[in-house]
Amino acid sequence: MDTSQQTKLTIYGTAASRTFRTIWMAKELGLDYRHEPVDFRTGDTQQDWYLAINPNGHIPSIRDGDFTLWESFAVNLYLARKYPGSVSPNGLEEEMTAIQWSIWALTELNTHCDTILLQSFRPTGQRDAALIAHAFESMRKPLGVFEHHIATFDWILGGRFTVADLNVASVIRTLPRIASELPQASDEIAGFDKVSGWLTACLQRPAAVAASDMQSEAYAAIRRPS
Ligand SMILES: N[C@@H](CCC(=O)N[C@@H](CS)C(=O)NCC(=O)O)C(=O)O
Structure with a gap:
């Protein structure tokens, strides 16, 4: 711009x-x-x-x-x-659809992703297996809805990557991110073929890679002894 x-x-x-x-x-x-x-x-x-x-x-x-x-x-x-x-919506209908999917990601997925993320931070023996299983189970239905949407339209608003994809991807990316700690997370996302491909495409965008590099550096700085 x-x-x-x-x-x-x-x-x-x-x-x-x-x-x-x-x-x-x-x-x-x-x-x-x-x-x-x-x-x-x-x-x-x-x-x-x-x-x-x-x-x-x-x-x-x-x-x-x-x-x-x-x-x-x-x-x-x-x-x-x-x-x-x-990446901006064009017109009222696209904007409201972007808001719809953003609220959907927050209400249907984000809490469960947070639960799994926080559990993944714990030592293996101190994790609540029932809580993790419930969080994964709760995400399957909304992820199925999203799988169908992406299979039909490729991107959330159809045709191109927009802020709607960014917002939703920023939630779902939690699953592959924690796969090294909790391998079940990558198995779960892999079960949704179209969502997996869409997520990879979102995260390969230069802006996502640059932001992700900043995130890795920020986490590394936290872990570095001062
Ligand atoms: N719904 C808010 C959540 C913001 C949020 O909880 N941020 C966390 C960091 S990821 C935070 O500031 N936590 C500090 C605290 O809870 O004291 C958003 O998406 O901006």
Whole structure:
């Protein structure tokens, strides 16, 4: 995009969090942004100055000129509308469909992905097998719905990758990411052939790779002894 048309955009958060979603989106749109490192692990998100931006004390948040916004999917949909690019919905119907699938990913999948992710962080012997099994089981029906949609349309809005694919992929990518810790996660996603192919295509996009590199670096910095 022509960044001379852009107001000053700041992304608050760390790539080692859901802020990854916002960074990926900003890169898809070619936005010039300032990255303000804010991490819940260091207590930054509970500082008064940050709570004034996001009273939930969560990341990500953005400030665009005088406008402040939080909730990762709302932020991405805002950026898509404010700075139109190839990944932006065209018109009301596409935009509402992008919102529909974004809410779907949050309500039907995200909680279960989070459960599995948090369990994968635990030592093998301390995991709750029943909880993990329930989370996988709960995802099968919505993933089946999505499999059918992608088999029919290739991309969520049909024809091209958009913010809708980005938002949904940013949730589903949790499964292959934790496969080294929890091999069942990759088996589950592999069972949905079209979703697997779609996810690979989403994550191979240069903006996704660049955001993912930032995420790996952010996690490595957390693990490095200071
Ligand atoms: N629904 C919010 C969730 C934000 C969220 O929970 N972010 C986590 C990091 S991934 C966080 O800030 N956690 C800090 C805390 O809970 O104290 C979004 O998608 O932006």
